[in-house]
């Protein structure tokens with residue numbers, strides 16, 4: 008990062024007039040009153056939305072993203088503190104409240120200006136009419152692996168650097184010395200010549216009266232003190248003592264507890280509830296009818312659940328009640344057939360670069376299929392709402408607190424400034440917590456109760472009423488010459504959500520046709536860790552492996568040749584092969600598979616080592632190499648790689664949501680199983696800091712693991728897995 | 741049917757009026773206010789609700805309160821030493837930077853503490869057996885394994901010191 012100009016600040020909405028709307032550059036007496044709650048002492052000056060320097064010289068960083076376990080609070084704060092040269096031991100982190108002053112313009116800009124488009128899941132978020140600021144709309148969503156890439160690089164670092172600039176300028180004036188003779192270390196400003204040093208806070212007031220700098224220079228990598236290291240994550244201590252407060256842990260005076268039963272079939276509506284069975288129960292019980300669900304409110308969750316289970320509930324029957332999973336796959340295949348027949352596709356990418364002779368070439372086809380997947384966050388869905396005195400207070404762990412605020416304001420017809428969202432720790436997000444459905448239900452229940460209400464879904468509701476990664480199919484065709492690389496690559500599939508380049512390939516194949524069509528499914532769709540990449544990684548990296556085999560080449564060398572013009576990919580691929588000892592012989596009944604895929608700006612390659620012993624698949628080891636440009640918090644980055652691998656491996660091995668008579672069949676961890684400790688492979692992660700544009704950490708390892716494993720299964724057994732999950736297949740060697 | 745039930749939780753006595761069939765989990769979380777113990781599945785499949793009953797790890801989501809009468813319940817809030825020092829398992833969890841979202845970790849830690857109390861030198865297989873009931877959706881399993889091994893070393897040293905001192 009070189010010099011940045013004031014124009015760039017204004018352009019991103021970070022400074023001066025327009026920027027004041029989102030609360031950047033705030034001084035005492037400023038009209039952005041909503042940040043007042045963050046200023047606990049009139050002596051403290053908020054320089055901009057991201058930062059606060061207290062009279063005791065501690066620095067509070069205000070982070071506009073939810074902490075889901077990815078260590079993002081720490082990482083963003085590190086980026087700012089490094090540029091500011093703050094004393095890390097005295098840096099505190101606060102999550103921004105859901106006010107539009109904190110809306111994540113950086114993320115919007117990143118999406119609009121970057122290599123990806125404005126994602127669909129954000130469109131929903133900004134639908135609320137209240138949140139529009141001119142052409143830019145406010146949102147504060149944690150997802151799309153965007154936090155470090157956009158908020159961090161474009162916001163936090165600049166904020167830290169400009170704050171330091173202001174402090175140094177103020178110190179130069181106060182001490183009457185040239186600014187160039189001053190430097191900052193550990194939250195102190197030093198002037199060597201006069202042997203003076205003073206804490207940042209000494210200059211807060213003067214600095215807050217200065218104009219924002221018109222240009223800045225960010226640190227070069229050699230000057231990083233915090234970035235790239237692994238300081239203790241600040242969210243960890245309360246997570247080992249039980250003190251961390253998740254949404255589900257909120258306690259309010261006189262609070263009631265609610266749980267509910269949703270209409271089993273998506274689209275079903277409530278007809279009637281017979282509650283005679285609970286009339287005799289002691290204690291408080293109240294049945295609340297929602298449009299498509301029945302809620303029961305009681306003194307505790309358990310009491311509510313027991314009573315709920317006694318109700319006799321009737322939901323409408325509708326056309327969808329007869330749909331089974333096989334009907335859905337038939338529907339998908341029919342839609343593709345129809346699109347092929349009528350050539351009614353949307354073209355995602357088309358390259359026509361080389362003519363070929365059909366007579367001397369052969370063509371190869373393969374069809375792939377993946378099931379619906381649920382998120383199954385560890386913390387079941389919940390939301391606490393208190394409606395009182397004309398305001399609505401909400402406690403929730405959300406990836407999208409501003410969206411929650413907008414949706415509830417609209418639902419209850421309240422002005423948005425009467426709706427307060429207090430975001431809590433998230434017991435896993437993975438995309439599920441960017442939805443607002445549970446918060447809306449909680450608000451409707453709270454309307455009927457004159458006390459705070461905590462709505463908790465059972466695990467069964469969570470599995471059966473998620474927003475699912477879709478079931479999908481993909482049909483490939485490749486034209487192969489006798490020797491040399493493939494001549495053409497055709498991939499036809501359904502649906503396109505986000506990111507738009509998910510089905511694109513890095514391989515140099517001269518002719519490419521990637522196209523898709525749509526059909527309507529009654530099963531609701533949602534962002535699932537890595538979104539469209541979660542299936543395209545599997546499709547693409549399986550099929551390329553098939554082509555290698557078809558052309559009788561080593562799958563690593565085959566990819567290598569096709570990546571000749573992609574030096575960044577090559578480096579990642581070569582390193583993973585080296586670290587995995589690609590050529591080394593394996594024990595009997597063991598196999599190796601390789602895969603590489605870029606998502607959210609990060610290239611990840613993996614080699615999986617598996618064994619099939621008496622029909623049982625064992626995943627022994629996964630070697631993972633990632634190039635995210637630069638890993639800001641090294642250990643948190645490695646942890647995210649590990650986490651994404653386990654998440655993707657769980658899905659590859661077991662993940663399957665299936666539909667029967669319109670409803671989800673699975674209910675809990677018995678029939679929607681999770682990978683457990685005894686099945687977990689050894690994972691070795693290596694980072695390449697290429698210093699290219701920063702990529703994401705939370706998602707990019709997920710799409711790679713399924714093909715690495717299925718390619719390894721092919722390697723050991725000759726069986727090509729084209730349909731997930733793997734546990735549907737009989738494996739033998 | 742509500743009964744008056746006396747409970748020993750983390751060495752403190754409580755007496756509450758509640759149906760004895762209520763699972764321990766909900767009493768801890770909602771009546772006592774100890775929210776460190778988590779709800780994950782409700783049917784003994786995930787381990788998020790793990791607490792100790794007389795030192796044995798149990799799934800509190802399916803264990804009725806009546807089972808705790810005249811016994812001692814220990815929760816995540818009760819394993820720090822009396823002077824407020826973290827338990828060696830908790831410390832190892834920090835040193836290895838284990839938690840991600842953190843939601844499963846109270847249960848993981850309680851299972852690990854029970855394992856190490858019973859077995860000073862757990863093998864990988866022992867760890868698998870003791871920990872396989874605890875799901876971590878964030879996939880922190882390898883770090884948990886490393887954390888248990890680290891804590892085992894510390895706990896052994898501590899117990900030697902006690903013997904000698």
Ligand code: FES
Nearest residue numbers: 780781782787801
């Ligand atoms: S909540 Fe008790 S085992 Fe899952």
Ligand code: FES
Nearest residue numbers: 841842876877878
């Ligand atoms: S740390 Fe998130 S479920 Fe284990």
